[in-house]
Amino acid sequence: QSVLTQPPSVSAAPGQKVTISCSASSSNIGNYYVSWYQQLPGTAPKLLIYDYSKRPSGIPDRFSGSKSGTSATLGITGLQTGDEADYYCGTWDSRQSTYVFGTGTKVTVL
Amino acid sequence: EVQLVESGGGLVQPGGSLRLSCAASGFTFSTYAMSWVRQAPGKGLECVSTISASGDSTYYTDSVKGRFTISRDSSKNTLYLQMKSLRADDTAIYYCAKDGSPAAANPISWFDPWGQGTLVTVSS
Numbered sequence: 001q002s003v004l005t006q007p008p009s010v011s012a013a014p015g016q017k018v019t020i021s022c023s024a025s026s027s028n029i030g031n032y033y034v035s036w037y038q039q040l041p042g043t044a045p046k047l048l049i050y051d052y053s054k055r056p057s058g059i060p061d062r063f064s065g066s067k068s069g070t071s072a073t074l075g076i077t078g079l080q081t082g083d084e085a086d087y088y089c090g091t092w093d094s095r096q097s098t099y100v101f102g103t104g105t106k107v108t109v110l
Numbered sequence: 111e112v113q114l115v116e117s118g119g120g121l122v123q124p125g126g127s128l129r130l131s132c133a134a135s136g137f138t139f140s141t142y143a144m145s146w147v148r149q150a151p152g153k154g155l156e157c158v159s160t161i162s163a164s165g166d167s168t169y170y171t172d173s174v175k176g177r178f179t180i181s182r183d184s185s186k187n188t189l190y191l192q193m194k195s196l197r198a199d200d201t202a203i204y205y206c207a208k209d210g211s212p213a214a215a216n217p218i219s220w221f222d223p224w225g226q227g228t229l230v231t232v233s234s
Contacts, residue, residue, distance in 0.1 A: 032216055033216075033219060033220070035210075035219075035220035035221070037155075037221070044205055044224040044225065044226055044227055045147075045155065045205070045221070045224050046223070046224070047210065047220060047221060047222040047223070050210055050219070050220040050222070051219075051220075056222060088154065088155055090155075090220070090221070092216045092217060092218055092219075096171075096172075097169050097217075098157050098160065098169050098170070098171050099145065099147075099157040099160065099217075099218045099221075100157065101147075101154060101155040101156065101157065102154075103154055104154040104155070
């Protein structure tokens with residue numbers, strides 16, 4: 001049912017960089033801010049990025065966000081084993097009148 | 111410190127009812143929109159329902175319309191989700207989540223923080 005498409009998985013070695021894309025339509029990303037969430041195994045999701053590129057207090061600058069047209073991207077540099085988690089993008093969708101999440105991406109540190 | 115604590119989950123038979131609660135603390139509850147987000151076992155996140163800061167506006171995902179009702183009590187700083195006619199595919203962890211921006215132009219800007227979740231299992 002998700003209208004936001006993410007790659008199922010990405011992986012890289014420790015210290016390397018990964019990027020996760022989030023593609024959508026004009027009824028959401030094109031007009032509303034995108035946020036990113038990290039869900040570590042067995043825990044509740046946590047806000048990583050809001051308003052496309054802003055980091056809440058306590059989130060390291062290894063995490064970054066950007067937007068281009070109807071796509072958003074999360075970048076993680078200096079990959080650490082503790083970054084292994086599921087990552088979701090999210091935004092309000094005016095057509096469905098609900099907040100929608102991406103399909104989720106599992107990050108694996110090799 | 112902002113805290114959201116869910117309760118009310120459990121095992122219920124198909125067709126049954128359940129009411130979830132989310133006790134909020136550490137912020138001015140009446141200033142923020144709130145939502146319930148669920149996650150079925152091994153699946154992704156789904157926003158089930160949202161209620162505006164004032165409680166005047168509510169939103170539901172299509173699969174729960176007519177079965178679930180979201181509400182809030184600012185005198186108790188508590189968010190509720192009344193669930194009826196429960197089905198097996200409603201089985202999930204239900205998270206309470208707070209809008210990150212007070213009185214935002216959009217119904218929900220982002221979610222921060224999230225509660226720890228409460229498990230709802232629909233099974234005979």
